[in-house]
Amino acid sequence: MTNSTNDDKGRNDCQLTWQGDDIQERLSAFVDGELPADKFEEIQQHIVSCRGCAQTVQQYRDVDNQLHKEMSRSQFSRPLTTTVSVGRKNTVRELTLPHAAPSRHWLATVSLAVAGVVVLAAFASGTFSSNRETARSVNQQYTDPFSQVFMTNVVAPLGEMALNNDVCKNQQKQVARSLDLELRLLRLDTRNISNKDDEVRKINEEIEVLMKQLRQLGDVADTSASEIPSL
C-alpha cells in the first residue's frame, strides 16, 4: 500500500493504492462491507487519521441515506405474516373500497360548496363597495376580520379534513391490497395440502379471520369471498 498526498480539487488529500486499485472504489466496497477482513481493518484504521478518505466514506454513506429516504417514503401499511409453501400463480385483482370514508367525504364536499358560496358573497360585497377596494380586493379578503375568522375556522379545517380523508382512503386501499395478497397466498397453500385435515382447518380459520377484517373495510369482502375456493 502506498500513501501520497495530493489536492484532488480539495476533496481528498490522500491517495491510497493497492496494486493499482482505485482507493475510492475500495472505499465504496468498504461502505458495503464487501472487503476481505484484513483490507477492511486496514481502511478502518486509515480513515481515522485521513480526513479526505473519511470525508469520501461519509459522502458515499450520504448518498445511500438519501436513496434510503427516497425509497422508504411509502411502506406496506402493516406487516404481512402469512406463510407460503406451494401454489400457482394468480392474477392480482385490483381492490377498491367504495366506502372509504363516506360520511366525512360527503360532509366535506357539501361544506366546501357552502364555503365557496360564502367566500364568493364576501368577495363580491367587499370588492364592489368601491373602486379603490376593487383594486386590492384579494388582500382585503384576508385582512378583514370576517375573512380571517372564516379562513381560520372554516376553510382551513375543511382543507385539512379533505386531506385526511385522502390519506385515510389510501391507507385503507393499502390494507385491502395486503389482505388480498394474504388471501391469495393462503389459497395457494390449500391447493397442495388437501389431504391434511388439520392444516386445512387451520388455514380455513385464518381465511375466516382475514375475511372478517376485509368485511370491516367495506363491501370488498363479499367480492373477494366469491374467489376463495371451498375447502
Next chain:
Amino acid sequence: MMIAALFPEYRQQAWKYARWLTGCDFDADEVVQDAFCKLAERESKGAAVSADANPAALLFTIVRNQSFDLLRRKKRDQTVTLNSIDEPLSPHQDASQRLELYDLCVDLREAIARLPQSWADALSLRVAGELSYDEIATVMQCTRNQVRTWIFRARRQLSADLEGFRSDNRSKSQVEHDK
C-alpha cells in the same frame, strides 16, 4: 429456502427495489405479489428454490424482470409526478425547508435518471435490496468486479451531483438573503 422464510425476510427490500424501478407504489405492490406467486409456482413444481440456488437472487431477478415487463407494457415515461414527490414533505417544516427538500428529491431523481442503467441498477439492488455483490452479480448476470465498479461509479456520480445541488441551494438562499 422455503418461500415461507423468504417472504418475511425479503418482502420489504423487494418492494423498495420494485418501487425504485417502477416509480409507483401500486405497481411495486403488484410486481412483488406476482414475484412471490411465481416463486410459489416454481416451488410447487419442484423447481429450484433450494439451498444451492440463491433464493434472494432469484427473487430479485424475478422482481427486476417483472418491473421491466410492467414498464414496457405501460410504456410509462420516467418523469416525476407531483403526487409522488409531495409525500415526504412534512407539514411541520416551514415553506423554505419544504421547497428545498422538494428540489432535492427532484434533483436526486434526475441525477439517478442520468446514470447508466447498469450503474443505477447495481446501486439500487445494493441499497434497496441489501444484496451482496455476489447476489447482485447473479441477478445482473455479470461479474462481481463489474458490480463493485458500477456501484462505486454510481455513488461517485450521485455524490458529486448532490454536492452540486446543495451548493446551488446555498448560493440561491444567500442571494435571497442579500436581497
